[in-house]
Amino acid sequence: MxxxxxxxxxxxxxxxxxxxxxxxxxxxxxxxxxxxxxxxxxxxxxxxxxxxxxxxxxxxxxxxxxxxxxxxxxxxxxxxxxxxxxxxxxxxxxxxxxxxxxxxxxSNIRHDLKPVFQFLSQDLNVPENNFRKAINKCPRLLVSSVRDQLKPALFYVQRLGFKDMESLAYQDSVLLVSSVENTLIPKLDCLRSMGFSHEDAVGMVVRCPALFTFSVERNFKPKFGYFVGQMEGSLEALKEFPQYFGFSLEKRIKPRHREVVERGVSIPLSLLLKSTDEEFRELIEKGGG
Known part of the structure; x- marks a missing residue:
């Protein structure tokens, strides 16, 4: 070029x-x-x-x-x-x-960029040949202060129980560029407001880190409302399958729930949502799972 x-x-x-x-x-x-x-x-x-x-x-x-x-x-x-x-x-x-x-x-290379790569290497144990993988996954790392953002976020999620540094570096790095006070803590508080204990809420986000990325108003509240109101589900079911919040309410949750109700069958929450369309049809025909 x-x-x-x-x-x-x-x-x-x-x-x-x-x-x-x-x-x-x-x-x-x-x-x-x-x-x-x-x-x-x-x-x-x-x-x-x-x-x-x-x-x-x-x-x-x-x-x-x-x-x-x-x-x-x-x-x-x-x-x-x-x-x-x-x-x-x-x-x-x-x-x-x-x-x-x-x-x-x-950016200032010395004051802004070099500290980020030092953080990747020293705090997340990312080898130099994997810097590209980490940055491509979350470019926002390069505009985040190590002192004011990345290290505090890492410390917080580690206190919660996140121990997989590889996952934080290559899959869930969005947690590291999220505000502890304005994003992470409020999401955890929202789960607790649903009735989960602190321990259960923490266990849910550790098993499903994507919960920290969902909107309280557009995701948690409407999906939880439908779950307890229309599906009459239990907190225990959500605790075991927090991935529920990752599925579309209009395109997945409501249509499948309505069908199992109409057919009078019972399907565990995880199978109800995780199964492919073909697998779901088979479950319906067999009378549930």
């Missing part, structure tokens, strides 16, 4: 590429949406827009979510991409990573 290398992976750009005299539609719209007079749009700024677009980043969105990009230099962007490449991140990953977290493009 010659254009990408000359614009995004080189600290200097001695002469403008011909493409800058006829920017693609997308970068042109980006420039227009910023409401900057043409006279104020420097060649360097146009190069930066083109650089982002070549990497696969929506430059308009990136500039909106990270206004500091307007004054960032191509050299600084190059230093960020070079540093990430030195940590095993591939060029093909950059578009998605920067698109999700454009703040990374104006």
């Amino acid at each position: 010659p254009a990408l290398q000359s614009l995004c992976f080189s600290a200097t750009t001695p002469s403008p590429p011909k493409s800058l005299t006829n920017l693609s539609t997308k970068p042109t719209k980006t420039l227009q949406n910023l409401h900057l007079p043409d006279a104020n749009i420097s060649l360097q700024f146009k190069e930066k827009i083109l650089c982002l677009e070549i990497m696969g980043v929506d430059s308009g969105k990136a500039l909106t979510h990270n206004p500091s990009l307007q004054t960032a230099t191509l050299a600084s962007i190059h230093s960020i991409t070079s540093f990430l490449q030195s940590k095993g991140i591939h060029q093909k990953d950059m578009g998605r990573i920067f698109g999700m977290c454009p703040k990374i493009l104006t």
Whole structure:
């Protein structure tokens, strides 16, 4: 990718590429949406827009979510991409990573990025050859303060009983970038408000970490209301199968529950929801499970 290398992976750009005299539609719209007079749009700024677009980043969105990009230099962007490449991140990953977290493009390598990789290595035991896997799973790690966010979250979930560092690094890393006070604790409190003991609520989130990612208003409350109101289910059943909250209320839970009621059969909660459509049909025909 010659254009990408000359614009995004080189600290200097001695002469403008011909493409800058006829920017693609997308970068042109980006420039227009910023409401900057043409006279104020420097060649360097146009190069930066083109650089982002070549990497696969929506430059308009990136500039909106990270206004500091307007004054960032191509050299600084190059230093960020070079540093990430030195940590095993591939060029093909950059578009998605920067698109999700454009703040990374104006991060301070020493104070912001290096501590994150030290955290991955020292606290989560992630080997260097797996940095890419961890970052691709959760790019937000790169814009999270190790001192104020990542370590406090890790300490909290470890106190709850999370011991699998590999899972936290590659599967449930969203927990590490979630606010302990505003996200994790309220979700646990919500489960306790349903009638679960603290021990039972903790056991549920440890077995099903996705519970920490569900909305209280859009998920927990309507699904719990339906479970106890229409399904007349027990807390014990939910304690044994907390994955219940991960299924769609309208597309999975309600239709299948209504069918078993109409057919007069009884199927355990886990089988009711986890079974494929074919397996569910067989359970219905056999009169339950």
